Amino acid sequence: MMLEVRKLSAGYGRVQVLWDIDLSVGEREIVALVGPNGAGKTTLLRTLSGVIRMRGGTAEFRGRSLGDRSIEQIVDLGIAHVPEGRRLFAGLTVRANLLLGGWRTKNTDLDRVIELFPPLEPRLEQVAGSLSGGEQQMCAIARGLMSQPELMMIDELSLGLAPLIVDEILARLPDIAAAGTSVLLVEQDVDAALSVAERAYVLETGQVTLSGKAGVLLADKRIQESYLGIA
Amino acid sequence: ACGSKGEAPSGGSGTGDTLAIGASLSLTGALAREGKLTQEGYQLCQDKVNAQGGVPVGGKKLKLAIEYQDDTSKPDTAAQLVDQFNDKGVKLILASYGSANTEAQAAVIERNGQVMVDSAGADNKIFSKGYKRTFAVLSPATEYASSIVKSIAELAQPKPKSVVFLSADDGFSKTVTEGGMKTAQEQGFTVMSPQYFKSGTSDVSSSLIKVKGQRPDVIIGSVHLVEGIAIVKQAKELGVVPAGGFGETVAPPTPDFAKTLGAQAENVLGSSQWTPSTKGEDKYFGNAQQYTSDIRAKFGHDAEYHDAEASAACLALTLAAESAGSTSPDKVRDALAALDTASFFGKIKFDPTGQNVYKPMSVIQIQKGKAVTVWPKDAAEASFIWPGTAS
Amino acid sequence: MTATPVLRTEHLSRRFGGLNAVSDVSLSIPEGETVGVIGPNGAGKSTLINLVTGHLKPSSGRVLIDGRDLTGARPWVITHAGVARTFQIVKPFRGMTVRENVAIGILYGPHGVRRMSHAREQATRVLEETNLADLAERAPGELSVADARRLEFAKALALRPRLLLLDEVMAGLRHREIESSLELIRTLKTRGITIVVVEHVMRAILAVSDRVVVLHHGKVLTEGRPRDVLSDPQVVEAYLGHRYAQRRTGGS
Amino acid sequence: MLLLLAALGLQSQLYSGQERTVTAIFMFVALAQAWNLLGGYAGYASFGQVVFFGIGGYFTAVAMTHWHLSFWTCLVLGGVVAALFGALIGMPLLRLRGHYFAIATLGVAEGIREVVTNLPGLTGGGAGITLPTVGDQATTAYLGNDGFYLLFLALAALAVLVSGLVAGSRAGYALRAIHQDEQAAAAMGVNTTRIKVLTFALSGLITGLVGATYAFQQVTIFPERLFDVDITVLMVVMVVIGGSGTVLGPLVGAVILQFLSEYLRQNYTSYHIFLLGAIIIVAVVLLPQGAVNYLRDARRTGEYSLLANVRRYRL
Amino acid sequence: MTSFLQATLYGLLQGGLLGLIAVGFSLVWGVMNIVNLAHGAFVVLGAYVGWQVNDWIGLDPFLGMFVAAAVLFGLGYALQRWLINLVVNGPVFITLLLTFGLDLMIVQAMNIAFSADYRSIPTSYAGDSLHLGGIRVPLGRLLAFGVSVVVTLALVALVNRTRTGLSIMATGMDRAAARLMGIRARHVYALTFGIAAGLAGMAGTMIGTVGTFNPAAASGYTLLSFVIAVLGGLGNMYGALIGGLVIGLVEAWAGQYLPGTWINALAFLVLVVVLIVRPSGLVGRAYYAARLEV
């Protein structure tokens, strides 16, 4: 496995949010991470990318421990994180934002991501802060792809995106994975998420309550009730 | 202070066999440089006096114990410090540097019934307030520029016709300018309208550009060191060359002036409260030459008039205490009022307003990189070079 | 329609450099109606809201609220006219607790309560309505997306508006949370509040809208009854995409 | 309240010099509080705050010298004039954001100082102006150290009181909201311009009162000092060190800093400034959020360790 | 007429120097949002370095300025890396407080090390001036002006054209996000601050060559930088130069047509008016307020 997380726990200040999380992502694999609001999905991604330090357990990427590495060092391992709230460089142009995405790998070829997000093309010289919500989301994801990471963690992929765009991105994820970028996907449209992911984890109040092949979970009663609204 | 509060320790100044004197100095901030020199002056005075066992007061010899405090070049702090000395029962005060500080202190001194000898607060305003407890050993501001004007009127050949004043805009410098212009008119010069610039600035170009057109024979700056240097530097840059020469009040006597300007400083006139050729001597410092060598020996640089002023102030206070035969502020105050003595600083005698009546100002000129006295005649070390800008 | 509409825009337009973010939009929303506004990303939905609430000045056109011309009026004036809005990218007051966040609106809103104690009570009531009560003393920075959105909602409700503009309050919410938000909107409707809902979550749009307006490149593409609009091929083409259409025909 | 009584009790124990030192502390408590009203709560840092100080002071000086008004009249009027001036410049300047507001106010302060310097007829110009405190010119008997101690104490108390009231009031909420996000505040119905201008005027009022009193205490005042940017910087420094946007912060900051610098100055004459700088740096590194805020956070999270605190704010 | 031309020219040259003084300050403030109250101290320290190397080995100040730049760069880098970085995530004005402390320490240290005497770096030529018809072009100032223009252009190139520049901008805007891009934020911050300090050092040496300096001058330069940086506009590397030129010209012209010291008042009037008319400076660009709402 590419990413191996064992018994990971984390939190903020005195509140613990994650308890003994076990999770793994394989080469060229798409893994979905679903769960109710406040479950700890964002916290988990933050912990893996070094934004907050882990309280216990281990996380290894290609056998290298993430626990004792700084954010920058983790990024250097080839892990990209599209954070919740996007964190675009509001004052810089879309172009600059994308170039910064490719900063580490000195990748300056925008065409690949533009072709994935056509609406960005006319906006390249616009300050990112003035983009519409959805456009910002596209910019954030595109920025993440720019470094051609080996593992990309996307928090809330479809947030604020028009259904059409969501479909297009989801449709493209397999190619991206095939091209060598594994994806750890946090997504609230469980139906959509499970339809592209190979495996999925269900996170509830800081613990993994279900995991397995996406197809299997899609058929699971509990999932259908609590996440798909199918009674 | 109201009766309710604990009375300050021992009304008199000093305990046992020391004479406690308070000195607030500008050791940091804008006046740090002059503050340091003033401290040297006071320090040397203390050493000299104590070297002779101290001041004989009422039969026993008291060692001088000067306590220094830093007023950070701020008038309000300087004033506050005087109060603090008062609490410690220190009634005899040596003034801080500069007119603003001194003026602020004088008010408090008067209130607290302390006594202060002023070493560097030359603005006449200080002495126009009817204060009875502040005495200044130095000449008033009005003398600074007039002395230069007088020396030119007396010695310059050919006698220049027109003179213009470039002045900093602080109170002291303005008084200097007014005094100078008055004398200039009396001496029959055509006096052009003065140019004022911000005190402490190092860019006086616009003033120079303005006067350039008027072609004055003499340019006199009522300035501190910075502006003084700026005038000469920028005059050269801008090709402002008066037929006669430059006069710069207190800037040239400061060694930094010649050091900084090098050749450009040649023949610039300046006025000084004191020069090594000043006449007179006293039992502690001897004469001016000795004073110079003592300063050099102790602090490793040529004596500046700031040193001398300070020492002189300290000396006056000491002698007053001696003749009063007491350390009580009132007695010392009366003794100061009555003081009439020779010293390395020249004669010291105060008029009712507290200014040193005898005190003349010497005019110096930078010759071969050194400041030499050229006026008054009787104290002149070298002959007056004129015109100063021929070269 | 006899009664003066609560919100009326006449040929409203806003340009950004070369781009017509909103162009010639004329809407009329009568008292008590709930209108869903959809459209591709960058269609001009948020800009429209900003124009109505005075956060952006129109390049041309007019905004009338209860027939009063408030074109380009300052935001707080419009708020005092009974209009409340949420921000697509949540804007909580970080230095203040959740309760205080809500209290502001109660203190300064159209019904400007002056007594602090009253304000606090009312704040508590609003928090209960939006089931944020147990987070009342938390700092907004500590909330998860859902709670942050709910807070945004609560802040708007605190103003007790007559016209409520909701910009993607359900983005990032899970099934359950969406249901509860919809519940809230329904109760607001029963109180006769006029509501504009901007969403990309079709389930929500269908659930509450009496009428749906589709914006595209700043213009009104079409408008009408929700189901008709969502099955309009133009809309599918420009916005929904075919997978969605299939799901609709396939599912439910 | 307790502090107030304590301060009153303290007075009888002090010699007049120490009394003056403490008086200076009171003065800065008042000034820091005034700055905090807008700078701390609303986040509009005025780097020209001293202009109100100067206006209050010079108004008093001029009115007492030329128009022979009593000090008490001047005190009140001086404050009012400063407040009006605040409102006046507030209208245009408070539209500016962050840095630009800070410097615009700085520009005003420096500008007004130059104006004062250039009106020698009225203000004595650079030569300074001396208030009539002796002889028949005196319109009000000089208050003396005790008088000023009490007066500045009163001003400090007033400032703290005002700050406290504002903090708990509607206005306090609005200001804090503006600090976080002016757009959102407006959307909540806050007339941001109005509240900002009023607050600016209020802080101008207090600063003006202090300035007026200071002028009378100093007797002779100079533009360099009454419009000294250092005074503004000290206000900011005190607020930040104590904890900005709080009622106690400015109080604590002013007392600590003023006392510290005084203590160092008296005991380490030749390098006290150096020490002061060093101590400030250490304090900042250990308590970046300011003393009061640190204690508040610590009490909330139960995390008292300074090391953890450092970790929280470092890059 | 000549006196007008003379004033204009002198104002321009002076303005260039002012720009050089402020450019580093503007960089640190506009990009890193750090108000560096020690900037003036850096300038003066730079002057002392230039003076010192000239005093020891007679190095010409126009070479000495590079030594000064290097020394100050080192100092600045270290200070940011190991001191200021400790508090950058604190409240807005915390860095102001920190640099206030630094300023106190550096100035007093210089007082002790070099005394408060006025110094100036002697050259054989700086005082001379070329004659163009009736007007004089002071050589030293002309060179200084050249330096400041070149430096500004170089800085613009660095920030707008290079990877480093991009990382500087990004880090200034959102440290956390920049780190997620793999940018070493701590280093980039230190680098930026170091560059600013280095430029201050250069400016200091220039001042020492055409004018005089002593430790007390520091605060003056900080204040000046404040005004110039904002007048020109933060976040735009040309801002400082333009602000400097405007101030230089305004003062020069005012000097010709206004009585007494109204000049200074005017300079600030201009500042305030400009800000009211153009709320983010002459050429300033306010990143954060790109779009206040989405």
Ligand SMILES: Nc1ncnc2c1ncn2[C@@H]1O[C@H](COP(=O)(O)OP(=O)(O)OP(=O)(O)O)[C@@H](O)[C@H]1O
């Ligand atoms: N900075 C913080 N400080 C304290 N608690 C926090 C912080 N951020 C999040 N939390 C809490 O941690 C828990 C998990 O939050 P998190 O954002 O990870 O959930 P999530 O699964 O991402 O939810 P959502 O789907 O809404 O994004 C929540 O209860 C939240 O309140």
Ligand SMILES: Nc1ncnc2c1ncn2[C@@H]1O[C@H](COP(=O)(O)OP(=O)(O)OP(=O)(O)O)[C@@H](O)[C@H]1O
């Ligand atoms: N300040 C601005 N400068 C330039 N362009 C802008 C500015 N504000 C908005 N735009 C552009 O106007 C268009 C409409 O933006 P708006 O936010 O209204 O879209 P939207 O319909 O809300 O999209 P989304 O569904 O993604 O939120 C977008 O293309 C956006 O890039």
Ligand SMILES: [Mg+2]
């Ligand atoms: Mg999340």
Ligand SMILES: [Mg+2]
């Ligand atoms: Mg939108």
